[in-house]
Amino acid sequence: MVSFLITVVKLLVIIVAVATIHEFGHFLASKLLKVGVDEFSIGFGPKIVQKKFKGTMYSLRWLPLGGYCAIEGEDGDTSKSNSFANKNVFQKVVVLVMGATFNAILAIII
DSSP states (O other): OHHHHHHHHHHHHHHHHHHHHHHHHHHHHHHHTTOOEEEEEEEEEEEEEEEEETTEEEEEEEEEEEEEEEETTTTSOOOOTTOGGGSOHHHHHHHHHHHHHHHHHHHHHO
């Protein structure tokens, strides 16, 4: 039984690590290209802790099965200058591709 629980904990650590690296790729590209990031979250569900810093809400949530990077204007409903919707196609592609790129870099490192 203990072996099973250790395996589950290892799986959760791996999922959180891969999801965090993936979302950090989107986050870093957004920040470098001056695209607003509303929230960077590790996990889903209710918030355990949150902190706002330089316009971005950072949060840790209860369900460690992923994460997300909420990018300003991602849904196209904004008129702010730092909106994803107002960036050119190249910048949009860079922001979108960096998640998978960071996962590929992680795989190479491992």
